[in-house]
Amino acid sequence: MISYIIRRALLAIPTLLMVSIISFVIIQLPEGDYLDREIQRLQEQYGSDAGAAVRVEQLRERYGLNQPMHVRYAKWIWGFARGDFGESFEYEQEVNSLIWDRLAYTVMIALGSLVFSYAVAIPLGIYSATHQYKWSDHLLTFISFVGMSLPAFLVALALMVFAFRAFGVPLYGLFSDQYENAPWSWAKLADLLKHLWIPVVVVGINGTAGLMRIMRGNLLDVLGQPFIVTARAKGLKESTVVVKHAVRIAINPLISILGMSLPGILSGAAMVSIVLGLPTVGPLLLRGLLNEDVYLAGSLIMMFSVLLIVGNLLADIALAWADPRIRYE
Amino acid sequence: MHRRWPRVLIAISPVVAIVALLIALAGPGGERVEDLSAWPSGLEANEAPMLAKRVAEGRLPPLSQRLPERPLVARHDYAGYEGPGRYGGTWRRFDTSPQIASWKMVGGYAPLIRWRFDCQGLEPGLAESWEYKDDGTALTLHLRKGLKWSDGHPYTSADFAFFYELCLRNEAQLIPPVWCLVGGKPMAVETPDETTIVMKFAGPNWLVPLWLATGFWENEKYNIPKHYMVQFHPRYNPAVTAGDFTEFSRKNLPHQNPDRPTMWPWRLKECRDGGYYVLLERNPYYYVVDDLHRQLPYIDRVVSKLIPDQQVQVLKMLAGEIDCQYRGIQVMDLALFLKGTRSGRYRIKMWESTNGAEPGILVNWSAPDPVLRGLIRDRRFRRALALGIDREKGNQIAWRGMCTPQGSTISEESWHFAGEEGRRLFEEWKSAFAEYNLDKANTLLDEMGLTRRDAEGYRLRRDGERLTLVMDVTDASGNRMENDMGLIIAEGWRRMGIDAIIYTPPGAERSLRITLGKYTISMHSQAEMDLFTYPDWVFPAMAKYWHPKVGRWYETGGTEGDPPTPGDPLDRLLKIYDRIKKEKELAKRHELVHQAVRIHIDEGPFVLGTVARSPAPVLVGRGFHNVPDKGILGPWAPAGPGSSYPEQCWMDPEARQ
Numbered sequence: 001m002i003s004y005i006i007r008r009a010l011l012a013i014p015t016l017l018m019v020s021i022i023s024f025v026i027i028q029l030p031e032g033d034y035l036d037r038e039i040q041r042l043q044e045q046y047g048s049d050a051g052a053a054v055r056v057e058q059l060r061e062r063y064g065l066n067q068p069m070h071v072r073y074a075k076w077i078w079g080f081a082r083g084d085f086g087e088s089f090e091y092e093q094e095v096n097s098l099i100w101d102r103l104a105y106t107v108m109i110a111l112g113s114l115v116f117s118y119a120v121a122i123p124l125g126i127y128s129a130t131h132q133y134k135w136s137d138h139l140l141t142f143i144s145f146v147g148m149s150l151p152a153f154l155v156a157l158a159l160m161v162f163a164f165r166a167f168g169v170p171l172y173g174l175f176s177d178q179y180e181n182a183p184w185s186w187a188k189l190a191d192l193l194k195h196l197w198i199p200v201v202v203v204g205i206n207g208t209a210g211l212m213r214i215m216r217g218n219l220l221d222v223l224g225q226p227f228i229v230t231a232r233a234k235g236l237k238e239s240t241v242v243v244k245h246a247v248r249i250a251i252n253p254l255i256s257i258l259g260m261s262l263p264g265i266l267s268g269a270a271m272v273s274i275v276l277g278l279p280t281v282g283p284l285l286l287r288g289l290l291n292e293d294v295y296l297a298g299s300l301i302m303m304f305s306v307l308l309i310v311g312n313l314l315a316d317i318a319l320a321w322a323d324p325r326i327r328y329e
Numbered sequence: 330m331h332r333r334w335p336r337v338l339i340a341i342s343p344v345v346a347i348v349a350l351l352i353a354l355a356g357p358g359g360e361r362v363e364d365l366s367a368w369p370s371g372l373e374a375n376e377a378p379m380l381a382k383r384v385a386e387g388r389l390p391p392l393s394q395r396l397p398e399r400p401l402v403a404r405h406d407y408a409g410y411e412g413p414g415r416y417g418g419t420w421r422r423f424d425t426s427p428q429i430a431s432w433k434m435v436g437g438y439a440p441l442i443r444w445r446f447d448c449q450g451l452e453p454g455l456a457e458s459w460e461y462k463d464d465g466t467a468l469t470l471h472l473r474k475g476l477k478w479s480d481g482h483p484y485t486s487a488d489f490a491f492f493y494e495l496c497l498r499n500e501a502q503l504i505p506p507v508w509c510l511v512g513g514k515p516m517a518v519e520t521p522d523e524t525t526i527v528m529k530f531a532g533p534n535w536l537v538p539l540w541l542a543t544g545f546w547e548n549e550k551y552n553i554p555k556h557y558m559v560q561f562h563p564r565y566n567p568a569v570t571a572g573d574f575t576e577f578s579r580k581n582l583p584h585q586n587p588d589r590p591t592m593w594p595w596r597l598k599e600c601r602d603g604g605y606y607v608l609l610e611r612n613p614y615y616y617v618v619d620d621l622h623r624q625l626p627y628i629d630r631v632v633s634k635l636i637p638d639q640q641v642q643v644l645k646m647l648a649g650e651i652d653c654q655y656r657g658i659q660v661m662d663l664a665l666f667l668k669g670t671r672s673g674r675y676r677i678k679m680w681e682s683t684n685g686a687e688p689g690i691l692v693n694w695s696a697p698d699p700v701l702r703g704l705i706r707d708r709r710f711r712r713a714l715a716l717g718i719d720r721e722k723g724n725q726i727a728w729r730g731m732c733t734p735q736g737s738t739i740s741e742e743s744w745h746f747a748g749e750e751g752r753r754l755f756e757e758w759k760s761a762f763a764e765y766n767l768d769k770a771n772t773l774l775d776e777m778g779l780t781r782r783d784a785e786g787y788r789l790r791r792d793g794e795r796l797t798l799v800m801d802v803t804d805a806s807g808n809r810m811e812n813d814m815g816l817i818i819a820e821g822w823r824r825m826g827i828d829a830i831i832y833t834p835p836g837a838e839r840s841l842r843i844t845l846g847k848y849t850i851s852m853h854s855q856a857e858m859d860l861f862t863y864p865d866w867v868f869p870a871m872a873k874y875w876h877p878k879v880g881r882w883y884e885t886g887g888t889e890g891d892p893p894t895p896g897d898p899l900d901r902l903l904k905i906y907d908r909i910k911k912e913k914e915l916a917k918r919h920e921l922v923h924q925a926v927r928i929h930i931d932e933g934p935f936v937l938g939t940v941a942r943s944p945a946p947v948l949v950g951r952g953f954h955n956v957p958d959k960g961i962l963g964p965w966a967p968a969g970p971g972s973s974y975p976e977q978c979w980m981d982p983e984a985r986q
Contacts, residue, residue, distance in 0.1 A: 032837040039840070058502045062575070091427050091603040092582055098603045157640065164644055172641055177421075177632075177650075180606060277641045279602055287637060292837075 005317065012309045016302065020080070023301040024073050027294050033065050034089045034292045063089060076295055080302065086295030090287065095299045099281060103303060105174065106280040109269045110307075112200035114258070117208035122251070125215025130242060132220060140212070147209030152268045156202045156275040171198055172277045199276055203268040207261050211254060218250035252323050259315030262308055370416040370982075375623045377416040380613050389613055390481070392624060397475035399457065400618045403625060403974040407446060409678070409958035413619045414627040414979025420652045420953075423636040423645065427604030429584045431656050432633050433545040436609070437583070438971025439592035440548035441470055441489075441526075441541045446973045448858045448961060449744045451542055455484070455592065455616070456526075465533030465913055472524040477614035478590035482556045486520035491555035493518045500562075501574040501581065506550070508540035508862075513886060533911045535918075539862045543966050549583060554590040592616070594626040594976035607633040617976060626976030649674030652950040653978065655970050656962055660731060660943050661809070675950045682856065682945040682963040683740035685759075685866075687732060688803070688811045689855035690718070690818065690937035694869075694899065695878035695891050696849045700790050701798070705849075706897075708932055709773045715762040715937045716770035717821040724940045727813035736763035737938035739857040739866050742961060745922045754923055761930050763938055770825050779826075788826040797828040801842060801851035804833040811852055814939055846877035846890075855936060856963040860922055861909060863966050866936070867925050868906040869899045875935045879903075898932040952981030 035056045060066045064075065076086050085095035128140045163171045173180070179191045222228065223246050231241045270282030277283070281300050288297030368378035368385075376384075376392045383389040424431050443454040456470040476484040495503045497515065505515035514531035521527065528537065540547060559565035561577040569576065580586050584604070587597045594617070595609035609631040617625045636642050643662055645651055647669045658666055658677075666677055692711055696702045704710045720734030738759045739745075746755040774788065779796060781789040788796040802815030812833070819829035829850075834842065842848040853874060857866050869876030871884050879899050881890025893899035905925045912918045929935060945962035947970075955977045961969045 030835050030838060032841050036841055037837040039844075062502070062578075088603070092579065092585060093603055101602065160641075160644060164648060172636075172645060173634075274638055275641070277636055277638060279605060283637050284603075 004320075005313065008313050008316070012306075012313075015309065016305055017077075019305045020077055020298065020302055021073065024076070024294065024298050025069070027289060027297050028069065028292060030292065032292075033060075034063075034294070035060055035065060037291050038089070063087065072294075076298065080299065085299040088288070088293055088296040090291050090293045091296070095296050098284065098296065099300065099303065102279055102281045102284060105278065106266070106269055106273075106282070107307070109196070109199050109203060109273070109278070109280060110262070110265050112196060113204035113207065113265050113269065114261070116200050116204040117211055117261075118254070120204070121208045121211035122215055122247075122254070125212045126219060126242065126247060128212065128216040129219035129223065141216075144209035144212045147205050148213075150205070151271075152202055152206055153271045153275050155205060156199075156272045159198065159202060160276070171195075174278055199269065199272050199278055202272050202276075203265060206268060207265060211257070211261075214253060214257065215250065218253055219246055222246045222250045252319065255315065255319045255322055258318065259312035262311040262315075266304055266307065365417075372413060372415075372621065372623075374416060375621075377611060377624070377627075377629060379629060380611070380624075383613075395477060395481070395614045396618065396624065397473040397477075397616050399473060400616050400622075400624075401453065401473070402622075403617050403619055403977050404446070404452070405620075405955070405974070405977060407957040407959070407973065409956055410977070411954045413621055413623065414954055414977070415982065416627050416629070416979075417982065418628045418980035419630040419632055420628050420978070420980070421632050422634075422651055422654050423642055423657065424604075424607070424633050425635070425637065425642075427584075427635060429604065429607055429633055432607070432631070433549070433584070434965065434968070434971055435655055435975050436595050436631065436971065437545035437549065437593055438968050439552060439594075440543075440968075441472075441551075442538045444542045444967045444972045446957070446960065446969065448742060448967045448969070448972075449747060451538055454542070459538060461535070461913075465535050465911075466530050468528045468530075468534075468537050470526040470528075472526070473616060474524055476592075476616050478554050478556075478592065479596040479612040479614055480554075480557070480590040481614055482554070482590060483523070484554075484592060485523040486526045487523070488553060488555045489526050489551055490518055490520045491558075492551045492553045495553070501577050503550070506540070506547070508534070508537055533913070535913055536861050536910060539859060542968070543862055544968050545971060548592075552592050553581065557588070557590050595628075595631050598630075605635040607631075607635075609633070615976070617974065619977065625974070627979035628976075646675070646948050647672075649950060651675075651948060652980065653953050653956060654948040655680075656945070658946040658948060660946070661729070663731070663944070663946055666946065666948070673951060675948050678947045678949055678956060678958055680945040680947050680957075680960045680962045681742070682943045683742050683858075683961050684854055684856040684943060684963050685735075685739050685741070685941050686737035686855040686936065686938050687728070687940055687943055688808075688814065688852035689737040689866075689874075690714075690800075690939065691843065691848070691851045691853055691875045692935065692937065693846060693848055693850070694876050694935070695846050697847060698849065700792055700794075701849055704777070704779075704790075704796075707777060709777050711934055711937070712762050713770040713773040713825065714822065714827075715934050716764065716766045716773070717825045717827075718818050718937060718939060719765045719821050720763065720938070720940055721765065723814045723817045726817065727810045728940055728943065731943055732940035733942045734763065735759045735938055735941045736761050736934060737855055737936040738941070739855065739860065740961070740963060741942070743858045743860070745860060745919050748919075751919065751923065754926055758926050758930055759938075759941075762934055765821070767821070767824055774825060774827075782826060786826060787828045795828055796826070797830060798822065798850050799830045799832050799848075801839050801848050802831050802833050803839065803852060804835070811854070815852065818939070843874070844872050844877055846872070846881070858961070858964050858967040860925075861918065863964075864906055864909075867922070867929065868902050869893070870903065870906055898928050898935075901928055952983060954979050954981075 039056060064072055079086055087093065088095050088098060091098055124140055128137045131137045160171050174192055174195045175188070176191050179188045182188055228241060228246055231245050269280060270285060273280040273282035274286055281303070285297060285300045287293070288300060363379065365378035365382055368374070368381040370378050374381065380389060384391050422432065440454045441456040442459060443452050445452050455472055455476060457473050459468060459470045461468050472486060478484050495501055496505045509516040509528065509530070511531040511534050517529045519527040519529065558577065558581060561569060561580050563569040563571045563573060580589060583589055583591055584597065585600050587599060591597065591612065594612055594615050596612045597607070598610040599608040611626055611629055615625060619625060636645065639659065642657060643665070646654060646657065646666070649672070670677055692705055692714065694705065696705055724730055724732050724734050736759050738755065741755060746752055779788045783789055783795055790796050800815060800819060803811040805812040815831055819831055822829040839851065843851050843853070855866055857863050860867050864870045865873045865880065869879045869883060872881040872890065876899060878891040879893050882892050883903055893903060902925055905921050909918050909921045912921065947956060947962070949956045957973050960973060961967070
């Protein structure tokens with residue numbers, strides 16, 4: 001098991017290198033660099049004087065934007081490995097000082113959504129399977145199809161409009177105004193939780209619907225198998241048959257899906273954060289990409305990739321732990 | 330059967346449990362607020378309670394020692410001024426960039442000399458007075474005595490000298506500003522005493538006061554707190570690596586470094602998450618007072634959040650969570666906002682963008698294709714193009730009828746057109762070739778000999794190729810109105826037998842194509858108050874807009890770009906601009922602008938007009954006072970709304986959060 005984990009971790013390194021090269025190049029594919037965009041912005045706002053061009057040349061030198069791309073890449077990735085992510089042009093700060101809080105909130109929302117979707121999908125999937133083709137199953141099926149087909153950002157927007165119409169408050173950010181600037185306290189934590197459930201639910205909805213369908217399908221498969229018939233023939237209670245015998249087998253695919261659903265949840269969290277104005281990495285990444293703020297956007301993509309790889313690894317370990325058949329292969 | 334419902338409940342119980350737990354966890358509570366009830370905040374108070382308390386506790390010198398000898402008295406000769414206000418409150422607003430640029434337009438205006446709010450001239454700022462030597466080669470500024478930075482350290486001529494020294498030595502990305510150069514030679518700065526700055530130029534240089542008054546970015550450059558910044562400067566602090574200005578540049582950012590003293594009405598207190606949360610607090614040493622000699626600003630704090638998503642901005646404003654917002658409302662959402670005023674949470678004051686073309690259609694004088702270049706330099710061709718623009722349709726479709734169709738101009742409110750003669754000239758400029766008349770357009774094209782057509786009915790150029798114009802259009806996600814306008818214009822031109830092809834390069838590339846002169850037709854929204862400092866819409870003085878190549882030639886002193894042909898309109902315009910820079914009399918300078926506009930009417934249009942003058946709505950929250958009813962929120966250079974002294978705004982106690 002340990003050698004398996006080590007092998008997986010080592011495999012992650014070339015993957016990350018590939019990701020970093022591709023994202024670094026793609027971010028900078030459009031003509032011009034960050035400073036060209038900056039000049040454009042300045043011009044549109046207040047015109048620019050002749051000095052701007054000279055100043056920009058000096059900034060370009062300071063940011064190293066006048067060096068060839070591979071030199072910049074080598075510098076950045078070497079720094080990245082040592083924890084120095086470079087400087088964000090737009091925020092005029094070290095990338096390091098910008099992203100950690102936001103990553104924490106991102107992980108919080110992603111984990112919350114995972115827990116939410118599993119906590120909701122499994123019981124509902126079981127219920128749906130054990131009540132196949134009854135009206136309640138049809139209802140749940142209908143709801144889950146609606147849930148699967150609604151993009152998260154749309155749900156978020158609709159929720160915002162609804163909350164505004166109904167209560168007159170915009171759902172925005174992760175804190176109420178009075179806590180925004182306050183030091184951490186229990187009250188602030190409570191305030192955070194009060195805001196957090198909205199993105200958690202919104203991001204989780206798509207996944208939940210899909211998982212529910214999978215849970216239902218698997219359980220139906222398993223329920224038709226001979227050992228279930230045997231269990232029933234033994235005279236076990238129906239609840240024991242379903243929960244102890246059938247669900248244990250039927251739940252395995254859900255665990256391996258855990259790893260696969262991470263990308264969806266992370267990108268869902270990014271989009272919902274942009275709509276709801278949450279202080280996660282989503283809005284930062286979007287602006288970074290639009291502005292060719294290359295070290296910021298590149299570092300964020302790398303962090304996302306690391307999260308995905310670690311998440312996948314954990315999911316695989318969890319599956320091995322839950323299913324002995326995989327462990328002994 | 331009777332057990333079915335409970336089972337459903339059991340199945341969804343985890344959801345209910347999680348949600349209920351989260352909601353239950355939420356409890357009351359909040360930040361502790363300083364108790365200031367012992368200090369008056371009404372008209373009897375000369376300073377804010379929070380400062381009075383600190384004075385009483387001995388943590389701050391008394392007001393008389395904090396104000397300059399003769400403080401600047403804020404002007405309020407505008408409709409909408411309600412009177413001196415109470416101290417206190419927090420002004421909530423939002424921004425769209427981490428540089429809080431739109432806030433600096435409001436509360437970042439602390440120049441030596443100020444633009445008047447009506448944009449018709451200048452008035453004193455940090456400098457009490459200024460005078461030129463008769464030949465225009467020297468400008469002397471007299472600072473107010475006793476000005477102080479927000480940390481209490483005196484603001485003196487040494488600060489300006491420090492800034493200029495940085496420029497001359499080319500340190501921290503600073504170079505001598507364009508306005509101090511005469512014939513490429515930078516000025517010399519002398520500071521005979523603490524309150525006198527003397528600038529000596531290599532020749533007559535009459536426009537400097539205008540430059541000093543421009544926007545927030547000029548005064549942000551020259552207002553450098555020497556006493557604080559020297560600790561990061563390698564020549565002053567041996568601990569700093571020689572030649573390394575990284576830390577210096579970073580510490581010099583007024584929107585990021587709360588420790589850096591400022592002359593702003595509100596100083597930066599906190600900047601978190603890379604600018605997503607910005608807190609500003611009153612500057613206890615602010616040098617501006619009201620009529621009753623009470624220190625400004627009235628409002629204690631400003632909270633500015635970075636909200637990138639437009640829909641969220643809209644929601645926050647509709648919900649009354651924004652106390653006052655300039656430049657925040659998209660014109661297309663106006664109906665929604667007006668409807669929202671029924672809630673009583675806010676009012677809308679209609680300011681003017683004063684834009685002269687939204688967008689102006691740029692026709693590249695030095696288009697890359699030689700045949701097209703020849704056509705474009707024939708004024709009949711440009712006139713035909715202008716006549717082929719259905720402005721009324723553009724107004725109705727792209728702008729929902731909120732603009733006025735007209736030829737392309739700079740801002741109507743510009744001081745160049747204030748007089749009777751100026752008005753007449755402007756009217757003529759704005760109506761020149763502003764009609765939609767395909768017959769006339771076709772006649773002009775036929776006259777030029779573009780009569781041969783191909784099988785599809787498009788006109789053929791002299792070299793036998795189809796007459797094709799590639800038009801760079803803003804992409805719809807960047808600016809929907811400009812995109813719509815592009816489509817409408819292309820339609821008109823096709824009906825004239827010109828094959829108009831729409832091209833939507835991504836943002837930066839579009840502007841690069843303009844600057845480098847690679848485009849044939851492009852677009853840019855057009856507005857300007859003062860052509861002396863920002864001449865480019867009328868005079869080809871920089872690599873921009875309709876004249877990138879000639880502008881490049883002019884701004885580089887002839888080393889790059891294309892020179893104008895002697896005697897052609899561009900050459901004449903540049904000669905006029907050279908004369909403006911050397912002209913002492915303001916009235917004569919305006920007259921020279923009139924001559925230039927005359928060239929635009931007779932030889933133009935160089936930029937094709939579409940529609941103009943979109944409204945610029947300002948949102949004013951309930952209980953928020955002293956916001957002018959009318960104003961100009963278009964071009965940034967004349968510094969509106971900062972020039973209206975927004976530090977005079979105040980809030981009802983019950984409106985405060």
